[in-house]
Amino acid sequence: MALRQKKQRTEPKYELLYHPEIPGRGEYIRLVFEATGIPYTDVSNQEKNGYQKVLNLITEANPPAFAPPALLVHGGDYHGKPLVISQTSNILLYLGPKLGLVPEGDEIAKYHVNGLAMTALDFCNEAHDVHHPIDIEQYYEQQKEEAMKKGKAFTKRRIPKFFGYFETVLKANKEGNGMYLVGKSLTYADTTLWQVLEGIEFAFPKTVAKISKTYPLLSSNFRQNIREHKRLKEYLSSDRRLPFSMGIFRHYPELDA
C-alpha cells in the first residue's frame, strides 16, 4: 500500500502521445499541463524508444487513434484496455474541467470554451493547408503553385477574418479585460489560441506585422498576458518548449504577404 501510494505521487497520471521534436498539435496539450503545473510525460521526447511506444499505444488502443496527439490516462482502464483519448479538441475537452481550465459551475461556458478552442484549431488547420493545399502526404515543392494561391487568400482574407473574430470575442467578454476569451480567468481556449497566434506569426511574420495594430486586444493584452503567466513564462524559457520548424506552421517567405 505504501509503495502504491508512493508510485501514485511520483508517476504522472497522464502521458502525451505525440511525434518527437516538434511542437505540433501536441503543444496544445503540453500547454494545459504546463499552465496548471500538472505532471505529464511527453513520451516521444522523454522516454527511450518513446516514439515506438506512442505508435504501439495508439494502434493498440480500442478504438485506435487515427493520428497523434492522443492522451493515455493511467488508472483509467477502459473495458480492459488502457484509456486512450484522441483528437486535440477532444483531449482538451476531457482535461479542461479536471485541470481547472474551464469556468466552474457553468455548464454552458464549457461549450463556449470548447467552441473557441475548436475555432482556433480550425485556424491552425488552415495555416497548415497553405503549404499542403492538395496532398498532405506529398512535399510542399510538389504543390507549390497551388500553395502560392492559397497563401495569397489566407494572408489577405483568412488571417484578418480570424483575427477580427477573436478581437470581437475579447471585446465582448467584459470581465476578461482583453486577456481572456471566456470569463475572468485562464481557459484552454486561451492557451490554444495563443499557440496558434505564435505559429501564425512564425509562418506569416509580414502579414502579422502589417495587421496587428488593427486588433489591439488580441495582439497586445491577450498575447502578453499568456507570456507573463507565471508557470507558462517558466515553461516558455525551458528546454521543454520546442521551437517551430517544419511542422504545421512553416515559414516560407514566398507564401507571406
Ligand SMILES: N[C@@H](CCC(=O)N[C@@H](CS)C(=O)NCC(=O)O)C(=O)O
Ligand atoms: N484533427 C486531428 C488531426 C490530427 C493530425 O493531423 N495529426 C498529425 C500530427 S499533428 C498527424 O500525425 N497526421 C497523420 C495523418 O493525418 O496521416 C487532431 O486535432 O488531433
